[in-house]
Amino acid sequence: MAVSARRGAPLTLEEITTTALRLMDEGGVEGFSMRKLAGELNVNPMSLYHHVESKEALIALICATAARRMDLPPDDGSPWQQQLRALALAYHRHVVAHPALWSYLHSNPELIADRKLEIWQTLYRILRQAGVPEAELRRTSDVLHAFVTGFVVAETQGHLPAEPEEIERDFDTAIHLIIHGLASFTG
Amino acid sequence: MAVSARRGAPLTLEEITTTALRLMDEGGVEGFSMRKLAGELNVNPMSLYHHVESKEALIALICATAARRMDLPPDDGSPWQQQLRALALAYHRHVVAHPALWSYLHSNPELIADRKLEIWQTLYRILRQAGVPEAELRRTSDVLHAFVTGFVVAETQGHLPAEPEEIERDFDTAIHLIIHGLASFTG
DNA sequence: GCGTCAGCCATACGGTGTATGGCTATGGAA
DNA sequence: TTCCATAGCCATACACCGTATGGCTGACGC
Structure with missing residues (x-):
């Protein structure tokens, strides 16, 4: 299935959300960008869009997950x-x-x-x-x-x-x- | 003092903040941009920066004014x-x-x-x-x-x-x- | 007449989100 | 075994953003 050229394994949604959350923790939601995220994952920015509809949808997903994780x-x-x-x-x-x-x-x-x-x-x-x-x-x-x-x-x-x-x-x-x-x- | 080529009168801070507030009311603060503001004022974007230090400073100014106007x-x-x-x-x-x-x-x-x-x-x-x-x-x-x-x-x-x-x-x-x-x- | 400077603007740089379309390698079907 | 659909990835491009830089113009004080 044509794995990333610069990485061994294929991207996963899990990996994307985890890294995105870390970036947002570090630099705020305003400082977060799809390009930075892609860079962090060593991936082309557009690759993200095969797992996520948009930046907004990604953030919404992370928020929903966070809300559900609260014990x-x-x-x-x-x-x-x-x-x-x-x-x-x-x-x-x-x-x-x-x-x-x-x-x-x-x-x-x-x-x-x-x-x-x-x-x-x-x-x-x-x-x-x-x-x-x-x-x-x-x-x-x-x-x-x-x-x-x-x-x-x-x-x-x-x-x-x-x-x-x-x-x-x-x-x-x-x-x-x-x-x-x-x-x-x-x- | 070298008034705008495309306008008769020089820009004023008053005019800038008023128009900016209107734009933000209409399209939200996220939708607001210096370029749109300049377009609305029929002025080059960079002209704004002779009256205002940055976008952030402009918004802060408007907020402060709004807070003071509350009766x-x-x-x-x-x-x-x-x-x-x-x-x-x-x-x-x-x-x-x-x-x-x-x-x-x-x-x-x-x-x-x-x-x-x-x-x-x-x-x-x-x-x-x-x-x-x-x-x-x-x-x-x-x-x-x-x-x-x-x-x-x-x-x-x-x-x-x-x-x-x-x-x-x-x-x-x-x-x-x-x-x-x-x-x-x-x- | 001349220097100063406020006001304005053209250009450019580095950033953004994402539409479009093409590449590649893998799984299943024939 | 061959073939093809497709999942996954990516290069390019577009339209936007904030603003640094530096140059132009014309009004003013001297």
Whole structure:
């Protein structure tokens, strides 16, 4: 099947996405280009297009994969406040691992809109436990996700102070606000 | 002073920023280019660089101007909840007028970080009235701004439902969460 | 009259995404 | 064994981008 002249093995989608993610981690999504990716893979730029429809589609694929890979806290029977905090921490940890990617995702939220994603199901479960009415689940989860997204981007973009313990306190403040805001539903 | 060959009058910074803002409103910040701007102004692309240092600087200038133009609610003595709502509405109104610009600003929060901006002073005032301790003002305002920013981007990016009354209810939910979250400070 | 300089622009460089079409070697069919 | 469809790859080209460089022009102060 006409393997690359400059490489031994044929390209794989896996290889493409992995390298692309690394490049984006290193140089941001803005600094990422198909030509650089091709160079890194020692391949002609056009070869990529046999595995991927477009640059945009490639990024979308990587975002979707990243979103699916997040490991979320199970329902351990603890109070919803604690579970919400655990979920936020998991999300936060995941974002910090790939700031560039999530900052991009932040401006293109449709890439993570699928409500069947485990992350949404987990959030729904916690919100139910918090007393949010069924009819308000979609709305409340949207708003919360927007909040969290805003926070995380502010952090990864360096809008918040750089010291880790300061960030942690900011994080605590954010969670505090959200939990006390949600608690008003049970009242 | 060697006015443009193709135009009668010399370029002005005002003219450049106004046209640039219009182009960004129409085609998004990604779709905006110096060459298109020059074309719109009937001028050689390089002429722009006599009034502006770079594309990035131009966008930053426009963002800063936009942020300063927002007219904010004065302290009318009403409860802080009401004032916070008014501030959020003013912010919201302003963002909806130039979604593309604010979506960009959202990914580059440093462009609006200046704490002397009236918007921050107003927010500080309201947070004080809400009982937020002085030492927590910076942190709380950061977090709130991140929240609001996230919400507004979600809305302008079409992540929230399109129907206006739905958006309004989402907005109410957001404000509700924030107000009840803040209220925990006075408790 | 002359120098200075603001304003403008032509050209060029190195980058981008990707359309088009052609090459090659492999798998299956005959 | 032969043949061919096709998967995989790549060379070329196009239209765009931001902007460095350096030169032109004409208004102004002296």
